[in-house]
Amino acid sequence: MSEGGTPLIRSRALEKTVCPGGELYFKIEGMNPTGSFKDRGSTVEISEAYDYLCDHGEECRNEIVCASTGNMGASVAAYCARAGIACTIYVPHDTPRVKLLQMMAHGARIVKVRGDYTLAMNTAKHEYEKHGKYLAGDYPYRGEGEKSVGLEIMDDFDNDVDYIACPIGNGTLLHGIWKGLKEMKTLGLTKKLPKIIGAQAEGCNTVIKAFEKGTDEIISVEPPRTLMDAVACGTPLDGRWALKALRESGGWGVAVSDADGARVRDMMSKKEGVFAELSGALSMAGVIKACEAGVIEKDARVVAIVTGHGLKEPETYAEEMKKIGEMGKP
Structure with missing residues (x-):
């Protein structure tokens, strides 16, 4: 992009x-x-996810989960939209409305946790560990x-x-x-x-x-x-x-x-x-x-x-x- x-x-x-x-x-x-700068990471991370989940086909086998205070969620949502991958973003309860609107505009599912970023991060990680969702976030890619x-x-x-x-x-x-x-x-x-x-x-x-x-x-x-x-x-x-x-x-x-x-x-x-x-x-x-x-x-x-x-x-x-x-x- x-x-x-x-x-x-x-x-x-x-x-x-x-x-x-x-x-x-x-x-x-x-x-x-x-x-925000988050797009630099998203282009690599979501491209790797696309290769793994979609195998360059029309449909992806899984969805992406991610925790965010706002900017990463907006970025991941945009790049997932372009890749054709469903995504769920876990956010703190007080995330700014305009950042939530960015995520919504790109079709992301938003889940507000009753706590801060750490709780959102642990919730997204749980979805990966227990249900096999693809975990995106501040990781090596x-x-x-x-x-x-x-x-x-x-x-x-x-x-x-x-x-x-x-x-x-x-x-x-x-x-x-x-x-x-x-x-x-x-x-x-x-x-x-x-x-x-x-x-x-x-x-x-x-x-x-x-x-x-x-x-x-x-x-x-x-x-x-x-x-x-x-x-x-x-x-x-x-x-x-x-x-x-x-x-x-x-x-x-x-x-x-x-x-x-x-x-x-x-x-x-x-x-x-x-x-x-x-x-x-x-x-x-x-x-x-x-x-x-x-x-x-x-x-x-x-x-x-x-x-x-x-x-x-x-x-x-x-x-x-x-x-x-x-x-x-x-």
């Missing part, structure tokens, strides 16, 4: 204040077919598709990138990007690898806590307490891989509050013309905190991945701003 190849645009305003003397770019993943974000960034800059900032939900995107970068070096395609900046919502900062404590143990947060629904993963499937990537790259991890995320989203919209969903602003919020902490050098070239379009949650924008405004009161 022509996923990938998304715009990489240079900052016109924030670069001057956030990293003066350096270069700041945005990788606009909201330009993918369903509005998806990472193979999502690593293309990093490969494109390296290609655009002839491998000369200092930092790539990435949000952490399940950790699959960050892990996939680092895996792809290491493969480039193994194949002799690059000598230099960028450092990874990982940003996670403060209300479920499982990976960041482990990073800061210097431990490999990732302690679940149930339920996640954040308005950043796209990354509200209290038990991140690829959390340990993401943690390892941060350390191997010599990078940095930081927790971002909902209020800080909203302020950065507002700055991006009003000063750069880039409208991101709340979790889509996580990377840029991480960049700002890294610069303030002196982690990023003054002359560095930095890319912030904007993972999802602001139109993914337009109806919740005003509500989020109201809640965040109340949070900021003394």
Whole structure:
């Protein structure tokens, strides 16, 4: 569906204040077919499912089940529709309505669980284990598709990138990007690898806590307490891989509050013309905190991945701003 190849645009305003003397770019993943980076993983995952379930015939032998906070479900539903595969998406009870409408538009069956993403994930997994349904989600095939974000960034800059900032939900995107970068070096395609900046919502900062404590143990947060629904993963499937990537790259991890995320989203919209969903602003919020902490050098070239379009949650924008405004009161 022509996923990938998304715009990489240079900052016109924030670069001057956030990293003066350096270069700041945005990788606009909201330009993918369903509005988020998830399409990169879905094209690989659902293509593999098609080969396995349908054998290139007109009818498929099974259906796909998937757990999602919203964006993955919309993406899987779209790619299943194109492949002619039935799918059921298990979602948390508070999944944004517009994301549910995306899934419905593509013919997906939606099941709301009485809990958060972890319960949705376990429910989908149960359908696979007990009833033999094909399980899709943040698993190896998806990472193979999502690593293309990093490969494109390296290609655009002839491998000369200092930092790539990435949000952490399940950790699959960050892990996939680092895996792809290491493969480039193994194949002799690059000598230099960028450092990874990982940003996670403060209300479920499982990976960041482990990073800061210097431990490999990732302690679940149930339920996640954040308005950043796209990354509200209290038990991140690829959390340990993401943690390892941060350390191997010599990078940095930081927790971002909902209020800080909203302020950065507002700055991006009003000063750069880039409208991101709340979790889509996580990377840029991480960049700002890294610069303030002196982690990023003054002359560095930095890319912030904007993972999802602001139109993914337009109806919740005003509500989020109201809640965040109340949070900021003394």
